[in-house]
Amino acid sequence: MAVDIVVGRRPRIGSLLFADDVVLLASSARDLQLSLDRFAAACEAAGMRISTFKSEAMVLDRKNVECLLRVKEEILPQVEEFKYLGVLFTSEGRMEREIDRRIGAASAVMRALHRSVVVKRELSRKAKLSIYRSIFVPTLTYGHELWVMTERTRSRVQAAEMSFLRRVAGLSLRDRVRSSAIREELGVESLLLRVERSQMGWLGHLVRMPPGRLPGEVFRACPSGRRPPGRPRTRWRDYVSRLAWERLGIPPDELEEVAGEREVWASLLGLLPPRPDPG
Secondary structure (H helix, E strand, C coil): CECCCCCCCCCCCCEEEECCEEEECECCHHHHHHHHHHHHHHHHHCCCCCCCCCCCECCCCCCCCCCCCEECCEECCECCEEEECCEEEECCCCCHHHHHHHHHHHHHHHHHHHHHHHCCCCCCHHHHHHHHHHHHHHHHHCCHHHCCCCHHHHHHHHHHHHHHHHHHCCCCHHHCCCHHHHHHHHCCCCHHHHHHHHHHHHHHHHHHCCCCCHHHHHHHCCCCCCCCCCCCCCCHHHHHHHHHHHHHCCCHHHHHHHHCCHHHHHHHHHCCCCCCCCC
8 A cells, every 4th residue: 555644743654553454554666665575574583474365555546556566576466445454445545435335234234134133023123123233233334433425325324224224113115104203113313313423423532632642643634745636535524524514513613622622522412413304
């Protein structure tokens, strides 16, 4: 992966480490190869080796840029998608593929549980909703704190949510019952409301993080280089700032000050209303 993030006065981020899952980052193929060579040497000195079967290279760029990396004499395959800690990253830097993948995984869960749980008459609603909350929702929303939602993705997430809940309620689309009425009958909070509240809650954590905490410093960092011509892509910071303006009425220039007050921010999020049903 090639990226260049300067965090305040700290050195550039060169690696992400979690147990035996390692991501090396650099701003050029040359620098990345040097980093890979050093890492391979450190592994060898400790009696370990890099599994080239599980290792891949990816360039974060809208253009098709070649990056040939070697571990000894083996060339690592270059990919356009890279999964790290259960989240799919793409060479274009978009999140739509990951959101679509989460929706697909949740739909697969529903299909697997359809006969044995979702529509089984002998099973109580309470038991079905317990499975909905403990299996379906975590599968669908894994990593949602950093999603950048569009109208399309909101619609798809709500469709996946209501596909499960409608069956639990014993209804179909032909019954023409509004989603809000079904949730009220089942005593279930809107999934989009939960996602948006969680995203803005994470914003509050980032704003309040003391200096030296890496997530907070990355949040405030400015990547080097120029953005390409054309309409710029929405950054997560821009997205969540607009979300707070639309849903809470907090202007962007006041957002960090308000989110920095833990109790005030928590009370505001607790009062966040669900979005109206479409149509």
